[in-house]
Amino acid sequence: AQTVTQSQPEMSVQEAETVTLSCTYDTSESDYYLFWYKQPPSRQMILVIRQEAYKQQNATENRFSVNFQKAAKSFSLKISDSQLGDAAMYFCAYRSATGNQFYFGTGTSLTVIP
Amino acid sequence: EAGVTQSPTHLIKTRGQQATLRCSPISGHTSVYWYQQALGLGLQFLLWYDEGEERNRGNFPPRFSGRQFPNYSSELNVNALELEDSALYLCASSPFRPTDTQYFGPGTRLTVL
Numbered sequence: 407a408q409t410v411t412q413s414q415p416e417m418s419v420q421e422a423e424t425v426t427l428s429c430t431y432d433t434s435e436s437d438y439y440l441f442w443y444k445q446p447p448s449r450q451m452i453l454v455i456r457q458e459a460y461k462q463q464n465a466t467e468n469r470f471s472v473n474f475q476k477a478a479k480s481f482s483l484k485i486s487d488s489q490l491g492d493a494a495m496y497f498c499a500y501r502s503a504t505g506n507q508f509y510f511g512t513g514t515s516l517t518v519i520p
Numbered sequence: 521e522a523g524v525t526q527s528p529t530h531l532i533k534t535r536g537q538q539a540t541l542r543c544s545p546i547s548g549h550t551s552v553y554w555y556q557q558a559l560g561l562g563l564q565f566l567l568w569y570d571e572g573e574e575r576n577r578g579n580f581p582p583r584f585s586g587r588q589f590p591n592y593s594s595e596l597n598v599n600a601l602e603l604e605d606s607a608l609y610l611c612a613s614s615p616f617r618p619t620d621t622q623y624f625g626p627g628t629r630l631t632v633l
Contacts, residue, residue: 450625508622510565
């Protein structure tokens with residue numbers, strides 16, 4: 407079974423600074439999808455960004471970007487110009503290209519310091 | 521377009537009782553997933569339904585069960601409640617296409633006393 411590991415239970419960042427959240431995964435598949443989800447204190451999980459494994463170009467969504475290293479099975483999230491509203495729990499997730507099940511990491515709690 | 525909805529928002533039960541949680545997926549989505557998020561823990565996969573059938577289940581005892589209705593809405597039942605069942609239960613839906621992400625509902629907070 408695929409596993410997703412987030413080794414940073416908690417992170418903090420100064421407002422306007424940049425922070426990187428780490429995620430590694432274990433799979434024997436060559437084609438898959440990776441996601442970062444955000445869960446603010448209001449608890450509704452929302453999609454932040456996604457990456458297709460067959461694409462070499464790293465995905466970017468405004469202030470959010472990923473560093474996808476397929477050989478290293480690493481998928482980190484970079485948040486630039488951090489804002490107070492970025493404070494949340496962030497989950498990394500994996501989905502096979504051939505299956506529907508998602509695998510989630512244990513999450514990283516991000517605090518943004520004013 | 522309406523998002524994933526869940527009811528009730530909060531549910532308080534006593535040990536040994538049964539709990540029923542409901543989820544309505546986004547229109548057009550055929551897959552429904554259930555997750556348990558206990559305090560301080562990540563998302564633990566519970567169940568996956570698609571086209572009315574249970575496709576997969578996580579490492580949970582049989583007292584966790586559910587079903588999916590013809591309109592693709594879903595119900596999660598937890599029998600013989602235990603204190604450790606207290607958690608946020610999240611429902612998510614997706615189309616049955618591997619390129620698509622999951623869309624989550626706001627969750628049901630179950631408290632077992």
